[in-house]
Amino acid sequence: MRNKKYPSFGRGVLVLVSLGLGACVDASEPEDTALDEFELDDTELRIIDGQLTTDKPAVVGVASSVGLCSGTQISERLVLTAAHCLAEVDDQGNVTEADPQSVQVYWGSDLIAGFTGLPDPAFLGWRGAKRIEIHPDWQYITAEAADFALIVLDGKGHADPLPLRTDDVALPSGQSVELVGFGTYEVLEIEGETEPQFDGRKRRGDASLLSMADLDPTLADLDDVLYTVDGNGPAANGCFGDSGGPLLVDVGGTDTVIGVASFVDSLLCDQFTFYDRIDIAEDFVDPFVKMSPVLECVDELPDGSYLAHFGYKNRATWTVQRAVGSDNRFHPASPDRGQPTAFEPGRQVDVFTVPFTNGALVWKLGKSTATASANSKRC
8 A cells, every 4th residue: 555645735635545455455365355244235335435236347356466456358358457456666666566377357246256256147257367567657656657557368358348538638527437446345444543344346436527726736737647536425436446447438328448546545535536547558558459460452453563452450449559660560661551550449441552563562560460462362
């Protein structure tokens, strides 16, 4: 758990308190959790003023040697979560990443049930991690932390992925948002100590955005990197264990990720929740999306030259940017043959053409290639 004071913004001192459960629950020992909490009436169980849900299948539980967190499946084999869910920092500032072999991702609505073998009607499956990636600019003790991490799964995820909102124009103060995660549902104060109540079940809640600039002009720059969720009154707040979970908005009837849960301003989780804006992490996320170039066919032209028709498949659910370079190039030179640098989601057919005369023309996109030659299928 991290704790750092920032300037007052009118409702008390902003205290940076991470939402990971590493200090509260050991992922290897779920039996220590109070399972008798399952007997409580559902209306008493909440994200913090939220509701239990068996919906939102792309919102996953994340367990590792660091602790328990939440995350979101964002493509076929990618899960997005918070950096502090998969890495720890010692007193000297040295970062230790979780062993990928310790990472387990859970699709369902009851993380503790998944560990203990109890029934979960929303259970879809588990996956391990092939690798993990921590945002290179992540800093543990600052609000501008780039608190992002990716889990490259060892197989296909078990849900339809959610898209990311990559528009760098911030959503306005007052925008309705939805919080989802597997974290603490209540924080009690007992003899002056805070006691988070956790049962590992997925919850959702409604709230709205507010602007840090409106609360304190000296903190206006935080609006460039964070979404602040106003959880005062009946609105929902994130809490411990919700780290890495998504902040969602409805875009054309589709849940869309706009932020990743990072920290709260109070150990009671009763005022504000802060989400790192996903649009600032587009350059970090996009290179890990699996892309496939596709040769559609080749035309033989009257002068004896050829025209190759190319398309592609983008396995993400948002437009991926990939500039001409080592991961988007043609061979032989020139590497730029008019290919796209913005790739729409899904399978896109016959997007562009490239003339060539003889030999092989190779388009490399990510780790995959498509090759055109005089012997390729005719259009």
